[in-house]
Amino acid sequence: xxxxxxxxxxxxxxxxxxxxxxxxxxxxxxxxxxxxxxxxxxxxxxxxxxxxxxxxxxxxxxxxxxxxxxxxxxxxxxxxxxxxxxxxxxxxxxxxxxxxxxxxxxxxxxxxxxxxxxxxxxxxxxxxxxxxxxxxxxxxxxxxxxxxxxxxxxxxxxxxxxxxxxxxxxxxxxxxxxxxxxxxxxxxxxxxxxxxxx
Numbered sequence: 154x155x156x157x158x159x160x161x162x163x164x165x166x167x168x169x170x171x172x173x174x175x176x177x178x179x180x181x182x183x184x185x186x187x188x189x190x191x192x193x194x195x196x197x198x199x200x201x202x203x204x205x206x207x208x209x210x211x212x213x214x215x216x217x218x219x220x221x222x223x224x225x226x227x228x229x230x231x232x233x234x235x236x237x238x239x240x241x242x243x244x245x246x247x248x249x250x251x252x253x254x255x256x257x258x259x260x261x262x263x264x265x266x267x268x269x270x271x272x273x274x275x276x277x278x279x280x281x282x283x284x285x286x287x288x289x290x291x292x293x294x295x296x297x298x299x300x301x302x303x304x305x306x307x308x309x310x311x312x313x314x315x316x317x318x319x320x321x322x323x324x325x326x327x328x329x330x331x332x333x334x335x336x337x338x339x340x341x342x343x344x345x346x347x348x349x350x351x
Contacts, residue, residue, distance in 0.1 A: 179229075179236035188240055192233035199226045206270035213275060220272035227267070 175191050182188045205211075206219045234245040268278055 179232040182236060183240075185237065185240040185242050188233060188237045189242060192230060192237060192245070195226055195230045195233060199223055199230065202226065203269050206272060209271075211271070216271050216275060220269055223269055224266055 175194060176182055179188065179191070182191065202219055202223045206216060206223070211219070231246075238244050238246075268275075268282065272278060273282060
């Protein structure tokens with residue numbers, strides 16, 4: 154009660170101002186300092202919620218709600234970082250920390266929905282995270298090229314292809330004979346038409 158009285162007194166004297174509400178859209182802010190202030194405010198809220206989500210007395214529904222709220226705040230933080238960059242500030246996405254696991258690798262699913270603290274232990278979430286971790290990462294172009302040698306490009310040993318070479322020779326002979334027959338037939342029809350026209 155005394156706190157409220159003292160706050161009202163300081164507002165009347167002009168020493169303190171009421172706390173401002175964060176703008177709904179980051180594009181409504183036009184100064185770099187203000188955009189950085191609101192970004193810091195969002196980060197403070199994220200850190201408070203992450204510490205609250207580890208509370209052992211919270212029921213499952215509140216853990217899910219807190220995790221949803223943290224993810225919403227992360228999206229809001231991205232909006233403020235984009236606005237800071239538009240106003241000429243630093244690129245926090247490039248210099249920001251990456252989410253790493255206990256082995257120092259980047260966490261799978263780092264771009265989308267994230268799970269924090271006790272939310273990782275919720276039913277269904279742990280199994281989903283284990284499945285994401287077990288998915289083999291796509292091989293890079295360098296890894297694929299490492300396994301390509303001359304046989305990939307068809308420069309292998311030709312001795313092993315004797316059956317193929319025999320088949321090709323047989324098909325070639327058949328096509329040549331067919332062409333000769335059609336050519337001979339064409340010549341005969343041309344010669345017969347020449348003699349009849351004389």
